[in-house]
Amino acid sequence: MLHRRATLALAVTSGFAAPRLAAAQAGWRPNRPVRLIVPFAPGGSNDIVGRIVAEAAGQILGQPVVIENRAGAGSVIGTEAAARAPADGYTILINSAHATVPAIVARVPYDAVADFVGVAVAGFSPYVFAVNPQVPATTARELVALLKANPGRYNMATAGIGSGVHVAAELFRSTEGVQAELVHYRGGGPAVAALMSGEAQLGTPTMASSLGQVRGGGIRALAVCSAERSPALPDVPSAVEAGIPGVILEEFFPILAPKGTPPEVVAGLGAAFRTAIQRSAEKMRDLAGVSPRAGYDTPEKVMTLVREGVDQYTSILRAAGVQPE
Structure with a gap:
């Protein structure tokens, strides 16, 4: 009888121990x-x-x-x-x-x-240097020349003060010595929408927020802000190839x-x-x-x-x- 009780107790204990061991091995779960x-x-x-x-x-x-x-x-x-x-x-x-x-x-x-x-x-992911398709510049160097000839005339969209898009925009303005008016939107989506509508003429949106619009022609990518081309946009030149080697930044x-x-x-x-x-x-x-x-x-x-x-x-x-x- 004692042997049977001990066996039963061991079986019960083992039955509880197995789930506990499995839970411990699985780690915390919500x-x-x-x-x-x-x-x-x-x-x-x-x-x-x-x-x-x-x-x-x-x-x-x-x-x-x-x-x-x-x-x-x-x-x-x-x-x-x-x-x-x-x-x-x-x-x-x-x-x-x-x-x-x-x-x-x-x-x-x-x-x-x-x-x-x-x-x-x-x-x-690298940021994307992009413009509204109506902007009369098809390369990064053409855009820099356009901005220098028209200081303060063009708006540059960001995803908000303190966003990585803002930092990328500041990097572009300082390294290229151009004047473009920063307009801060409430996120990457609204900033890209402003680029598409022409409310803003240029920007440095994230790859994620702009990829579909670049591929679909809603905005024009002049460069990706990296030393090499991105597999996601293989036809878009790198910042080095585009002639803006100082504008390299990724999020x-x-x-x-x-x-x-x-x-x-x-x-x-x-x-x-x-x-x-x-x-x-x-x-x-x-x-x-x-x-x-x-x-x-x-x-x-x-x-x-x-x-x-x-x-x-x-x-x-x-x-x-x-x-x-």
Whole structure:
């Protein structure tokens, strides 16, 4: 009898232990939907990349990853909401402007590094140097000549103060010594729409927000802001080929959680999102011109990239004579 009871007890204990062991091996998993804040309007690069990765991550996590667009102040409004959210894994952020904001906004209501923990990096992509098709310039050098002959006459669209598009625009204005009036829109989508309508004549939109319009002829790409051509736009010259070698800049997409999120939760999110990013790599390249890179597999590596980005963007803006506003 004692032997039978011991055997039964062992079987019961083993029955409980197996699910626990499986759960431990699987890591943290949410029991309700996860909110992914995109601090820009729909249609921009963060929105496009965020939705692609969120779909795959939700399948892995077993709960939907729901996009919440909270645009305003060049991503500050949505990013602050993420920083102030409960640090429980149910609110995360994707923001390619995260490292640019401290370089250009004087009073940021959060610390871009200290108030966050790294989850993953969705990918990298160069900015696109583009114009409205009615602009009488078919090359980058022709546009520079046109702007110098007509200082202040043409509008240059950005995705908002502090956005990477803003930094790229400032880089172009300073390195080429041209005067173009910056017009700040509430996200990449509205900025590209302004380029298409002619409300703005030129800009440096993200690859993700402009790829479809370039391919469809809604806007004309004069260069990609990289040293080499992009596989997403193989017929568009690089900045070097186009004669604007100083205008080289790419955006990256950090996925972040609020400071204080438990390490096991960050690990669970990180594993899920890194897998989702790899599964979505082809789709991101095709739809958004964004390519993942290896090497960002720990929170520390993600935040090192953010910290280095802050330094890089600050250097670009100060060289352009731009001070925080």
